Amino acid sequence: xxxxxxxxxxxxxxxxxxxxxxxxxxxxxxxxxxxxxxxxxxxxxxxxxxxxxxxxxxxxxxxxxxxxxxxxxxxxxxxxxxxxxxxxxxxxxxxxxxxxxxxxxxxxxxxxxxxxxxxxxxxxxxxxxxxxxxxxxxxxxxxxxxxxxxxxxxxxxxxxxxxxxxxxxxxxxxxxxxxxxxxxxxxxxxxxxxxxxxxxxxxxxxxxxxxxxxxxxxxxxxxxxxxxxxxxxxxxxxxxxxxxxxxxxxxxxxxxxxxxxxxxxxxxxxxxxxxxxxxxxxxxxxxxxxxxxxxxxxxxxxxxxxxx
Amino acid sequence: xxxxxxxxxxxxxxxxxxxxxxxxxxxxxxxxxxxxxxxxxxxxxxxxxxxxxxxxxxxxxxxxxxxxxxxxxxxxxxxxxxxxxxxxxxxxxxxxxxxxxxxxxxxxxxxxxxxxxxxxxxxxxxxxxxxxxxxxxxxxxxxxxxxxxxxxxxxxxxxxxxxxxxxxxxxxxxxxxxxxxxxxxxxxxxxxxxxxxxxxxxxxxxxxxxxxxxxxxxxxxxxxxxxxxxxxxxxxxxxxxxxxxxxxxxxxxxxxxxxxxxxxxxxxxxxxxxxxxxxxxxxx
Numbered sequence: 001x002x003x004x005x006x007x008x009x010x011x012x013x014x015x016x017x018x019x020x021x022x023x024x025x026x027x028x029x030x031x032x033x034x035x036x037x038x039x040x041x042x043x044x045x046x047x048x049x050x051x052x053x054x055x056x057x058x059x060x061x062x063x064x065x066x067x068x069x070x071x072x073x074x075x076x077x078x079x080x081x082x083x084x085x086x087x088x089x090x091x092x093x094x095x096x097x098x099x100x101x102x103x104x105x106x107x108x109x110x111x112x113x114x115x116x117x118x119x120x121x122x123x124x125x126x127x128x129x130x131x132x133x134x135x136x137x138x139x140x141x142x143x144x145x146x147x148x149x150x151x152x153x154x155x156x157x158x159x160x161x162x163x164x165x166x167x168x169x170x171x172x173x174x175x176x177x178x179x180x181x182x183x184x185x186x187x188x189x190x191x192x193x194x195x196x197x198x199x200x201x202x203x204x205x206x207x208x209x210x211x212x213x214x215x216x217x218x219x220x221x222x223x224x225x226x227x228x229x230x231x232x233x234x235x236x237x238x239x240x241x242x243x244x245x246x247x248x249x250x251x252x253x254x255x256x257x258x259x260x261x262x263x264x265x266x267x268x269x270x271x272x273x274x275x276x277x278x279x280x281x282x283x284x285x286x287x288x289x290x291x292x293x294x295x296x297x298x299x300x301x302x303x304x305x306x307x308x
Numbered sequence: 309x310x311x312x313x314x315x316x317x318x319x320x321x322x323x324x325x326x327x328x329x330x331x332x333x334x335x336x337x338x339x340x341x342x343x344x345x346x347x348x349x350x351x352x353x354x355x356x357x358x359x360x361x362x363x364x365x366x367x368x369x370x371x372x373x374x375x376x377x378x379x380x381x382x383x384x385x386x387x388x389x390x391x392x393x394x395x396x397x398x399x400x401x402x403x404x405x406x407x408x409x410x411x412x413x414x415x416x417x418x419x420x421x422x423x424x425x426x427x428x429x430x431x432x433x434x435x436x437x438x439x440x441x442x443x444x445x446x447x448x449x450x451x452x453x454x455x456x457x458x459x460x461x462x463x464x465x466x467x468x469x470x471x472x473x474x475x476x477x478x479x480x481x482x483x484x485x486x487x488x489x490x491x492x493x494x495x496x497x498x499x500x501x502x503x504x505x506x507x508x509x510x511x512x513x514x515x516x517x518x519x520x521x522x523x524x525x526x527x528x529x530x531x532x533x534x535x536x537x538x539x540x541x542x543x544x545x546x547x548x549x550x551x552x553x554x555x556x557x558x559x560x561x562x563x564x565x566x567x568x569x570x571x572x573x574x575x576x577x578x579x580x581x582x583x584x585x586x587x588x589x590x591x592x
Contacts, residue, residue, distance in 0.1 A: 015495075016418070018495045018496075019412040019417075019421075022408040022409060022411055022412035022496075023408070023409050023412045025404070025405045025408065025409075026405040026408070026428075026465040027409075027424070029405060029461060029462070029464055029465035030427070030428065030431045030467070032446070032461075033439070033443060033446070033461060033462035033465070034431045034434055034439060034462075034465075035427075036446060037439040037442035037443040037446055038438070038439060040442045040446065041439075041441070044442065100324070100327055100328060100331070101328070101331075108328075111328055111331070111332060113575060114335055115331060115332070115335050116574075116575070116578055117335060117339060117567075117571065117575075118335060119520070119574065119581075120520070120523075120567065120570040120571045120573075120574045120575070121567050121570075122523055122524055122526070122541075122542050123526060124526050124543075124546050124549075124566075125542070125545060125563045125566045125567060126338070127549075128545055128546075128548075128549045128559060129338045129339075129342045129560070129563055130338060131549065132345075132556055132559065132560070133337075133338060133341060138354045140341060140360075140364060143360040144360060147360050172334070172335075172338065176335065180582060180585050181585050181586070183582075184585055184586030185586065187586075188586065226433075229433065229435050230435055232435075233435045233437035233438060235437055235526075239527075239546075240550065254437055257441055258441065258527070261444070262531070267445070270441055271442060274438065274442065277438070278438065281438075
């Protein structure tokens, strides 16, 4: 009898522990490789290196130094400029391409497969190919421009153009990638909603703004926020092509953080930059959520119910 | 009136076709240019760049030399092999770790479930670049630098993939599992014998997403490897770009290889990848 009770409670414990056992591996990996490095950066930003390589607690010294450093302030500005221009550009282009390719014609389906190709192309590969195409003297882009009578452009060697050239490279991959999410969202919209709209006699434009975009909102929010994050942390093209130049024109924060740590071994400064970048990310995402909050949710829902 | 409307429709259709053709051209230009240039000889590579002609895109003589050199002299098979090992290991470990977590969130009630789920979701919002610099010290402390595990372990657990599994497993009826429990199978055995066999679509979606994530990573694989023999494709190509500024055909050949491998995996299975993307994009 006693024996029996013990087995039951053992079974019960086992049953209650099962979910934790299932989560153990993933939890350890996330804790060690995602959460811990972030805490490490926050904590490490409060230390500075002294002669001999030892670390000394410095309070907010790294931060006060940063905000007096023109290179850092320039990086903040470049990061914001890049993100603020490219994010809406990528999202609008991705929406436009998704809308164009949201039909069920066999040729359109084939086109979609072609347009997905950049998703499989690593950013390093995309950057490498574009770099050679944009070569000012033997690149193909200047040859194409010459056909239209445009003089050869310096592209990445010009402080005025370099950042925009990097935006083009990022768009080539980014638009295809985000388009895929938006197209998936579009295809989830119930066709009957459109039919109802057509009976009511709506035109294409009001169909887009009154029906398609509101129905796409979940995908759009996801794409906008993920894209903003990726752009705030843009690194590969700067590392490979410009090293932050010419004249600091592409020196984004992520590159400055990399350089601090791995070129100058100044980890305290690097962690402080990462911390600032995290704060900027939180602020930007916060602003986006504020604008996207569901202020007119009940109204939209009523409208849709009316349409359906 | 009808006449005018037809005219507009034709005009609209022409504009539509032009727009789609422009999209195709912009997408394919770099890829085709890379393929074309990789098949050129050293002498030809800069020769036809300007002015624009057919030979700007299509080589005069098709020559495989750059591929032979790439895999011979430059031992590119090594980064290819490394990338494949890292990708397969990430996908394998990722399946085990994320699917079990998704199973726990979908089919169990336990204390702290909501908090844990929020931590998992939050973790997938973190761009990998953000943790790469501080992660270097962590990995150094764990003695992982220059091991495959340095590239595999941080990538394997992924909140988005856990979320994907959870969605799918939630839709599997409990009655299916109860039958197995009555037969005396434990929860873990039920998972492998009942859940896994009916979950092939989500397993393919999740594996593809993890594979592409690993394939896209750069900053971390670069920091995590110092020995040339350990470098993955992305890092090897970045070194070509930084060092061999004039060996264009070799660089192009390397990029073509780096496009072909994921394209061969992704294009036939694109519908699964898109399904995964859709499920993660539609979350609240």
